[in-house]
Amino acid sequence: MLIFLTSLAFGQQTAYPPLSDQNWKICITNSFSQEKDLTLNYRACLDDISATFLKGEILGATQAIFSFAEFHDLRRLECSNDLKLEIYEVGMKILNDKTRFSKYQNMGNLSAWGLYDPRPFQPSISTMILTNHGDRWNKVTIAHELSHYWFDRLCWNRLWEKSPEDFAMDFEKYYLK
Numbered sequence: 254m255l256i257f258l259t260s261l262a263f264g265q266q267t268a269y270p271p272l273s274d275q276n277w278k279i280c281i282t283n284s285f286s287q288e289k290d291l292t293l294n295y296r297a298c299l300d301d302i303s304a305t306f307l308k309g310e311i312l313g314a315t316q317a318i319f320s321f322a323e324f325h326d327l328r329r330l331e332c333s334n335d336l337k338l339e340i341y342e343v344g345m346k347i348l349n350d351k352t353r354f355s356k357y358q359n360m361g362n363l364s365a366w367g368l369y370d371p372r373p374f375q376p377s378i379s380t381m382i383l384t385n386h387g388d389r390w391n392k393v394t395i396a397h398e399l400s401h402y403w404f405d406r407l408c409w410n411r412l413w414e415k416s417p418e419d420f421a422m423d424f425e426k427y428y429l430k
């Protein structure tokens with residue numbers, strides 16, 4: 254499997270409304286292609302997680318997600334070929350602020366460490382939000398949320414019989430083995 258990374262302009266940038274008041278240390282734009290026709294464009298705004306770490310985890314987790322999908326006979330349906338990914342790192346208070354993210358949180362008293370928002374009103378962009386918990390846990394969170402992205406991007410809802418959350422949880426177990 255051949256993967257390469259390049260820098261690329263993200264095109265028009267639309268601010269993600271729940272976080273439009275935030276300032277990040279760095280925002281970077283990247284893309285990588287897998288098997289020529291499958292490119293992931295992403296923009297990441299980070300505070301403490303390093304861009305190099307993020308890039309490595311995205312590449313590693315993507316390979317693992319594709320292997321996991323192959324094992325489950327999930328073909329790549331490419332129904333949303335251009336789906337871009339925005340990634341934000343915020344503090345726990347912000348991620349768990351229900352005035353910002355009420356729609357996506359049904360966790361009772363548990364705190365979320367990451368969040369994937371498919372942005373139904375903006376079908377060409379999905380958002381992943383991360384909090385920093387050190388490399389080991391960041392790796393798990395990035396892999397989990399990224400599996401939601403590829404699940405949407407490659408339309409595996411048409412082939413996978415359980416819920417999208419089951420997909421992410423099953424993948425997580427596979428990835429951590």
Ligand SMILES: [Zn+2]
Binds near residue numbers: 397401418421
């Ligand atoms: Zn999930």
